[in-house]
Amino acid sequence: MAVQSEHHKNDQHKNERLKMKVSSSATSRKNPKRNQLGQANLHLDRPATIEDFLAEQHQQDLLRFITCGSVDDGKSTLIGRLLWEAQQLFDDQLAALQNESKKYGTQGQEIDFALLVDGLSAEREQGITIDVAYRFFATSKRKFIVADTPGHEQYTRNMVTGASTADVAVLLVDARAGLLTQTRRHAYLASLVGIRHVVLAINKMDLVGFVAQTYASICQAFEYFAKPLGFASITPIPLSALKGDNITQRSSNMPWYNGPTLIGYLETVETTETVDGTHTTATLSTHSTETIGGMNTIETLSSHATRHANANATTERNTAYPMVFPVQWVNRPDANFRGFSGTVAQGTIAVGDTIRVTASGQTANVAEIITMDGQLNNATTGQAVTLKLDREIDASRGDVISLAQAPLEMTDQFEATVVWLHADAGLPGRHYDLKLATQWARASITQIKHRININTLAHEAATQMQLNDIAVCTIATSKPIVFDRYTHCKTLGSFILVDRFTHATMGAGMITHSMRRAQNVHKQSLTVTQVDRERLNGHKGKVVWITGLSGSGKSTLANALEITLHEQGLRTYILDGDNVRHGLNKDLGFTDADRVENIRRIAEVAKLMIDAGMIVMTAFISPFRQEREMARELIGPENFIEVYVDTSLEVCEQRDVKGLYKKARAGSIPNMTGINSPYEAPEKPDYVVSGLAESIEESVTTLSRLFTDQ
Numbered sequence: 001m002a003v004q005s006e007h008h009k010n011d012q013h014k015n016e017r018l019k020m021k022v023s024s025s026a027t028s029r030k031n032p033k034r035n036q037l038g039q040a041n042l043h044l045d046r047p048a049t050i051e052d053f054l055a056e057q058h059q060q061d062l063l064r065f066i067t068c069g070s071v072d073d074g075k076s077t078l079i080g081r082l083l084w085e086a087q088q089l090f091d092d093q094l095a096a097l098q099n100e101s102k103k104y105g106t107q108g109q110e111i112d113f114a115l116l117v118d119g120l121s122a123e124r125e126q127g128i129t130i131d132v133a134y135r136f137f138a139t140s141k142r143k144f145i146v147a148d149t150p151g152h153e154q155y156t157r158n159m160v161t162g163a164s165t166a167d168v169a170v171l172l173v174d175a176r177a178g179l180l181t182q183t184r185r186h187a188y189l190a191s192l193v194g195i196r197h198v199v200l201a202i203n204k205m206d207l208v209g210f211v212a213q214t215y216a217s218i219c220q221a222f223e224y225f226a227k228p229l230g231f232a233s234i235t236p237i238p239l240s241a242l243k244g245d246n247i248t249q250r251s252s253n254m255p256w257y258n259g260p261t262l263i264g265y266l267e268t269v270e271t272t273e274t275v276d277g278t279h280t281t282a283t284l285s286t287h288s289t290e291t292i293g294g295m296n297t298i299e300t301l302s303s304h305a306t307r308h309a310n311a312n313a314t315t316e317r318n319t320a321y322p323m324v325f326p327v328q329w330v331n332r333p334d335a336n337f338r339g340f341s342g343t344v345a346q347g348t349i350a351v352g353d354t355i356r357v358t359a360s361g362q363t364a365n366v367a368e369i370i371t372m373d374g375q376l377n378n379a380t381t382g383q384a385v386t387l388k389l390d391r392e393i394d395a396s397r398g399d400v401i402s403l404a405q406a407p408l409e410m411t412d413q414f415e416a417t418v419v420w421l422h423a424d425a426g427l428p429g430r431h432y433d434l435k436l437a438t439q440w441a442r443a444s445i446t447q448i449k450h451r452i453n454i455n456t457l458a459h460e461a462a463t464q465m466q467l468n469d470i471a472v473c474t475i476a477t478s479k480p481i482v483f484d485r486y487t488h489c490k491t492l493g494s495f496i497l498v499d500r501f502t503h504a505t506m507g508a509g510m511i512t513h514s515m516r517r518a519q520n521v522h523k524q525s526l527t528v529t530q531v532d533r534e535r536l537n538g539h540k541g542k543v544v545w546i547t548g549l550s551g552s553g554k555s556t557l558a559n560a561l562e563i564t565l566h567e568q569g570l571r572t573y574i575l576d577g578d579n580v581r582h583g584l585n586k587d588l589g590f591t592d593a594d595r596v597e598n599i600r601r602i603a604e605v606a607k608l609m610i611d612a613g614m615i616v617m618t619a620f621i622s623p624f625r626q627e628r629e630m631a632r633e634l635i636g637p638e639n640f641i642e643v644y645v646d647t648s649l650e651v652c653e654q655r656d657v658k659g660l661y662k663k664a665r666a667g668s669i670p671n672m673t674g675i676n677s678p679y680e681a682p683e684k685p686d687y688v689v690s691g692l693a694e695s696i697e698e699s700v701t702t703l704s705r706l707f708t709d710q
Contacts (some may be wrong), residue, residue, distance in 0.1 A: 001044070001363050007464070008665055009285075015664075019419035023690070031190065031511070052402070054198065054555070055558075057151075058140065060141070060142055060143045061142060061143070061513050062142075062143045062144070062384060063142055063143070063145075063147065063167055063168065063266060064145045064146075064147070064163045064165055064166045064168075064267060065144065065145075065146055065147075065166055065167060065168040065169065065266065066146070066147040066149050066163050066166040066168075066169050066172055066190075066195075066639045067079055067146065067147070067148050067149065067157075067170045067172060067201075068149045068151075068159055068162075068163065068169055068170070068171065068172070068186040068189075068190065069162050069171050069172035069173060069182070069183050069186055069201075070151045070173075070174070070177075070180040070182035070183045070186075071150075071151035071152050071171075071182065072151065072174065073151060073172040073174045073177075073183075073203055073204075074172055074174070074203040074204060074241045074242070075149070075151065075171060075172050075489075076133075076148050077173065077241040077242055078170070078201065078203065078239075078241035078247075078262075079133075079135060079146055079148050079590075081144070081241050081242070081244060081247055082137065082247065083135060083137050084261065084516050085244065085247055085248045085263070085541065086095070092690075094569070095276075097285075098445055099513075102458065103495045105608070109175070109360045109522070110559040117297075119308070120597045122620060130643065132146040132147050132148065132149055132150070132158045132161055132162040134146070134147050135148070136645070138344065139263065139267060140269065141267040141268075143268050144266065146648065147162035147163075147165075147166060147675060148162075149161075149162040149163070149186075151182055151186075152182075152183075152352050153182060153467075153468050153631055154467070154468075156185065156419070156421065157419075157421035157470045157508070159186060159189060159632060160189055160193065160419055160421070160508055161191055161259060163189060163193045163195060163609070164188075164193050164346070164490075164494070165193055166193075167195070167197070167269075168197050168198070168199065168266070168269060169186075169190040169194065169195045169197070169198045169199070170198075170199045170201050170262070171179065171183065171186060171187055171190070171198055171199065171200055171201065171335050172201045172203050172241075173200065173201070173202050173203065173218055173222070174204050174236075175202050175203065175204045175207065175208045175214050175215070176204060176208055178205055178217075178218055178221065179218065179221050179222060179225065181455060182710060183455060184225060184454050185454045185468065185470075187222075187226060187229065187359060188229065188454060188470065189419065189470075190458070191226075191229040191231060192417060192419070192470070192510060193510070194487070194490065195209075195231075196230070196231055196232040196233075196307055197231065197232055197233050197235075197269065198231050198234050198235070199235050199236075199237060199262065199265060200218075200219065200222055200225075200234055200235065200236040200237070201237055201239055201262065202214075202215050202218050202219075202238045202243050202514040203236070203239055203240065204242075205238045205239060205240050205245060205253075205254065206240040206242070206243050206245065206253070208392055210238075210245075210251075210253045210254050210306065212256045212257075212626055213479070214256070215236070215238045215257075218236075219236045222234070222236075225457075228457055233261070233262070235265055236259070237257075237259060237260065237261070237262055237265065238251075238254055238257055239251070239262060240702075245263050246262060247261060247262050247263060248261055248262075248264075249261060259302070259536055262594075263539075274297065275313075277417065279315045279639060281481070281672070286327055294352065304474075319328075320409075321346055321347060321488060321489065322346070322347055322402050322403060322406035322408060323332075323346060323349050323402055323403045323406065323469070324345040324347060324400065324402060324408065324489055324491060324492055325340075325342055325343075325344055325345065325349065325355075325387070325400065325402070326342050326343075326345060326399075326400050326401075326438040326439075326482075326491065327340045327342050327395055327396065327397055327398065327399045327401060327438060327464060328341055328342040328397060328438055329341040329342070329397060330396055330397065330485075330644060331364045331386050336506040337388070338388070338392065339368075339370065339385075339386040339387055339388040339389075340387045340395060340401065341384075341385070342387075342401075342438070343382065343383065343384045343385075344379050344380060344381055344382065344383050344385065345381070345437070345489065346489050346491060346492075347380070347381065347385070347403075347494070348378055348379070348380045348381075349366060349369070349378060349380075350366065350369075350377060350378035351366050351367070351368065351369055351376075351377055351378070352365060352366060352381075353365065353366045353403055353404075354366075354403065354405070355387070355389070355401050355403060355404060356401065356404040356407055356629075357393060357394075357395045357399050357400075357401055358399070358400045358401070358402055358407065358408045358410060358482045359399055359400075359410070359480075359482070360393075360394060360395070360399075361394075362393040362395070363404050364388040364389040364390055364391045364393050365391075366387055366388075366389060366390075367388045367389055367390045368387075368388040369386075369387060369388075370382070370385060370386040370387075370388060371384070371385050375705030377707040387401070389519070391492065397438055397593035398438050398439050398440065399438075400437060400438075400439070400482040400492070401530070407485070408478040408482050408483075408484065408492070409482070409483060409513070409514065410481060410482055410483070410516040411477075411481065411483050412476060412477045412478075412479060412480045412481070413474065413475070413476045413477070413514065413515040414474070414475055414483060414511050414512075414513065414514045414515055415449075415472065415473070415474050415475075415510065415513055415514075415515060416472075416473060416474075416495070416509040416511045416512060417470065417471070417472055417473075417509060417510050417513070418445075418465065418470070418471055418473050418475075418497075418507045418508070418509040419465070419469075419470050419507060419508050419509070420465040420467060420468065420469045420470075420471070420506070420507045420509055421505055421506060421508060422467060422499070422504060422505070422506045422507070423467050423470075424499070425463030425465060425466055425593075426445060426466075426469075426497075426506060426507055426594060426599060427443045427445070427464050427465075427592055427593045427596045428444070428447060428448060428463070428464070428593060428594045428595075428596065429444055429445070429446075429596040429597040429599075429600040429626065429627075430444060430445070430446050430624075430626055431498055431500060431626065431627075431629075431630040431632070431633075432444065432497040432498060432499065432500060432506060432507075433497070433498040433499075434475070434477060434481075434495055434496070434497055434498070435495060435496050436481055436483065436492065436494070436495040436500060437482070437491050437492060438484065439481050439689065441476065441477040441478050441479050441481050441495065442477065442478035442500075442633070443475055443476065443477045444475070444476055444630075445474070445475060445598075446472050446473075446475065446476045447473060447474045448462045448463065448464070448465065448471050448472075448473050448475045449471070449472045449473060449474065450462065450471065450472055450649040451465070451469055451470070451471040452470045452471065452472070454470065459472075463591065463593045463594075464591075464592065464593045465507070472512075473509075474515060475509070481509055481552055483514065484511070485511055485512060485513060485676075486510035486511050486512070492511075492629050493510060493511045494509065494510055494511070495508070495509050495511070496508050496509070497509070499625065500629070501625070501626065501629075509646075520687045530610070530611045530612075530613060533611070533612055533613030536613065537570075537571050537613040537614070538570075539571075539613075539615070539707060540613070540639075541572050541609070541610030541611070541612070541613045541614055541615065541616075541617075541639060542610065542615050542616070542639055542640075542641060542706075542707065543606045543607075543610055543617075543631075543635050543639055543640050544558070544561065544615070544616070544617045544618070544619065544639065544643055544703065545606075545618050545620075545622070545628065545631060545640060545641065545642050545643065546617060546618060546619050546643045546645060546692070547621065547622045547628060547642065547643070547644055547645070547682065548556050548621070548622075548644060548645030548647060549621065549645075549647060549649060549654060549661075549673060549674050549684075550621055550652060550658070550660055550661075550672075550673060551647070551651075551652035551653075551655045551657055551658070551661070552646075552647035552652055552691050553645050553647060553689070553696070554577075554619040554620070554621075555577075555578075555619045556696060557619075557643070557696060557699060557700070558574050558617040558618075558619040559574065560696050560697075560699075560700045561617055561700050561703055561704065562574050562617055564700050564701075564704045565615060565667065565704060565707060568704070568707075569688040570615055570707060571614045571615065572614065572615045572617065573609060573614055573615075573616055573617070574617045574618075574619065575602055575605060575606060575609075575616060575617070575618045575619070575620075576618075576619045576620075577619055577620040580598075580602065580653045581598075584605070585597075585598050585601055585602075585603060590659055590669075590670075590671040590677070592624075592671075592677070593670075595622075595623060595624065595627075596624065596627055598620070599620065599624070599627040599628070599630070599631065600627070600630070601624050602618055602620060603627075603630065603631035603633075603634050603635065604634070606618060606631070606635060606641055607634055607635050610635065610639055611640060615707060621673050621679070622709065623673045623677065623678060623679045624680055625680040625682070625683070630657070639705065640685045641686045641703075642682055642685045642687070643686065643687045643688075643689060643703070644681065644684065644687070644688050644689070645691055646680045646681075646688050646689065646690055646691060647690075647691025647692065648691070649674045651692060652674065652691075652692060660672060661674075661675065664676065687702070687703065
């Protein structure tokens with residue numbers, strides 16, 4: 001009872017604040033005041049009562065947009081100005097902003113609007129945006145959610161996060177600097193995640209004297225750059241976020257500009273939600289084309305033909321795109337109820353529909369569709385529901401449900417455009433965890449087809465991906481997963497790659513298509529199995545993975561162990577690092593990417609050899625922990641013995657049998673493990689051989705017992 005009373009008090013308090021806000025807006029409308037910047041506040045047609053205000057909010061549609069661009073182009077200032085002009089600040093917030101502007105502000109004695117969205121202490125101290133900041137505001141015509149995204153290259157991952165749910169991108173350009181690399185990168189990323197309408201907000205026009213030619217030259221440069229990106233419209237607007245020019249009212253400082261104000265554009269952009277949860281965007285009005293200095297600076301945003309095409313595309317998508325329901329949770333509150341909870345990612349599902357679990361092919365009929373507010377006859381895109389079926393089926397988190405008459409596809413190889421989001425390089429052959437919808441699978445980049453030069457959009461050769469690189473890659477997964485093209489379904493067409501040890505997000509990708517070989521290559525079942533071959537050999541197949549620095553004694557140990565096992569009548573083989581590079585891996589060098597591929601190939605060969613029932617000893621430096629773990633998982637933990645030859649770098653350099661350390665110290669070898677390339681020692685090896693304290697004979701005796709005792 002006390003809790004209910006407290007909630008009631010809180011609700012009363014919120015309503016009082018809303019009433020104060022509505023009342024304040026009404027007063028402002030009657031008695032317009034001028035602010036410290038000398039500009040009149042935006043006179044919004046606010047309702048007179050809280051009931052009218054809530055009714056108006058309920059009827060309005062919602063536009064999501066982002067501000068993006070290079071660092072210090074004024075993104076946070078622009079959003080702060082919008083919030084202020086839209087009268088979304090209470091008196092206490094405005095007072096706090098004035099005080100913080102004096103402490104952290106970068107605008108002298110004037111209000112620093114950027115502080116309204118830069119909330120982290122590090123952001124205020126450095127005067128930059130680090131994390132994505134979401135803000136809600138509304139006018140009498142529309143509600144908005146704006147994402148303020150960081151401009152620094154190292155925080156590009158946060159920009160991708162903000163852009164992934166946006167309908168429109170407001171791309172800011174500093175009029176003094178023009179288009180920068182990060183400006184182009186953000187424009188490309190906006191196109192990549194499916195944003196089709198861009199406002200080219202040419203900011204800080206006050207600092208270039210409101211010169212039309214500056215505006216026109218930037219428009220021309222961006223129009224040339226953006227031609228291949230496929231934007232449906234680009235709307236250039238010259239403005240000053242700090243001074244308020246062309247934000248909500250047309251600027252008297254730029255009489256040569258006859259296009260829309262920023263808020264005017266945002267209020268009139270019409271978004272139509274499609275079946276897959278994305279939005280097609282058009283405008284309610286067509287702006288005339290203006291020419292400045294012979295250059296086309298304001299493009300036609302839409303036409304009747306464009307709107308008609310968008311309508312047709314939406315109709316086609318609703319009929320052609322299947323229902324997608326990723327299972328998030330099996331809802332089992334008691335023994336009498338079992339349902340599958342999740343959000344409808346695309347399409348519509350109704351009671352009585354026959355559904356299909358994509359991976360297993362099981363089917364059932366929908367008996368009930370349940371929500372927090374009761375039961376529904378049908379559910380559509382974006383609705384969180386629980387499906388109760390008419391029969392028990394085996395499904396769990398990670399399964400994807402579709403309509404039986406519109407099944408989804410599965411693949412284990414596909415092509416995707418990948419944005420690399422981590423300082424550690426992305427290497428072909430290295431294994432990551434891939435998350436797509438609620439599905440998880442082990443995955444690797446099998447090939448980097450090309451990297452995209454963000455300045456010219458040219459395709460460049462690449463062997464690895466660095467932070468902020470954008471590349472077209474082929475991806476292979478450890479098992480088939482449900483997928484779709486990103487342009488068809490964002491939920492099934494987008495994924496992230498996660499480091500298997502640190503769990504950091506390494507990259508984000510958008511699927512373009514499945515690889516044909518994924519459908520054309522099938523595993524052939526064989527009559528004679530590994531068990532049969534092991535029975536014939538008289539022992540189990542094993543892999544002894546010997547790792548350590550060059551000169552630590554790996555090959556010596558492997559050779560001595562094979563002699564002992566061979567004398568005992570066991571079938572053995574050694575895969576030695578140097579010997580393999582004379583044939584199978586002759587094409588590989590010693591870069592990180594080549595080392596990863598080297599170990600991947602060896603692991604695959606070792607797997608084939610234990611399938612033949614043999615004992616395989618591998619003597620490779622194998623410097624990276626991830627690749628050794630990949631080999632363990634590929635071969636199977638029960639068949640994998642990791643042996644670490646623990647010999648210090650100093651001892652290895654003293655031995656230097658091959659003279660490699662001397663060459664590396666002289667600078668002749670650029671990628672020598674232990675000198676100028678890292679070695680990651682095993683954390684939990686199955687067996688450790690001391691390179692000094694323990695003799696080879698002692699180590700061989702211990703290891704050989706692992707096979708003679710089985």
